[in-house]
Amino acid sequence: MAPHKIVQACLGILTASSVGGIAYSSLPKQDLEARDSNPGVPETTLSSTPPSVVQTQPSETARNASSVTPRPEIKSLNYKFVSGSKSLELNCPNNQHPNSGFEGSKKLILCQAEKRQDSLNWYSPSGSKTQCEWEPNKNSYKCTSPKSQLAKYSSTKNREAIQII
Incomplete structure (x- = not known):
């Protein structure tokens, strides 16, 4: 086999594996676990719960934003x-x-x-x-x-x- 064909094959395998890795990492973990535990069940019947929402306190900058006076505009x-x-x-x-x-x-x-x-x-x-x-x-x-x-x-x-x- 020619060296350039070997290089092309290696690059193709790396590309395919990285695309698969991206697809795997973009799926939520609970969906993957549900698919693994129920291999014969169609995906549409699996329930997917939304990820929990994390609330954070507003930063000090956001709280004090109302105290900043805007630059005066020329009327x-x-x-x-x-x-x-x-x-x-x-x-x-x-x-x-x-x-x-x-x-x-x-x-x-x-x-x-x-x-x-x-x-x-x-x-x-x-x-x-x-x-x-x-x-x-x-x-x-x-x-x-x-x-x-x-x-x-x-x-x-x-x-x-x-x-x-």
């Missing part, structure tokens, strides 16, 4: 948007930040981003580009659009928004 952030001579503020709750969006054909600034974006963009089939760029020295967004107008908008989802016209 809302205000952002200023400027287009031409008009400026509007958008109040974003729950650590949200402005993002570009649409409702129907209306271009909106909505509070829905997880982090502040330096540029908000809207594209239309007519080719007119609308955008708002973050200006760090003014701490606001400067918006450019075909009509250079901003308007408060009440979204159908009861969110505060700014419409860019």
Whole structure:
């Protein structure tokens, strides 16, 4: 016999025995004893009692978890948007930040981003580009659009928004 066939046979035997060992060790001991003592009885008729539940006392850390004060969250952030001579503020709750969006054909600034974006963009089939760029020295967004107008908008989802016209 060739040496590689001997090695393959040995590896096959080791693999089969380890799989059998895993199957044997994963069965509960009481099921194995019941099978050994009743070899002619089908497995479905053997009763299997669930293992007993062990209750432990909560650790000191778990007991004191209620005394830990959570880190304060920022409730809302205000952002200023400027287009031409008009400026509007958008109040974003729950650590949200402005993002570009649409409702129907209306271009909106909505509070829905997880982090502040330096540029908000809207594209239309007519080719007119609308955008708002973050200006760090003014701490606001400067918006450019075909009509250079901003308007408060009440979204159908009861969110505060700014419409860019």
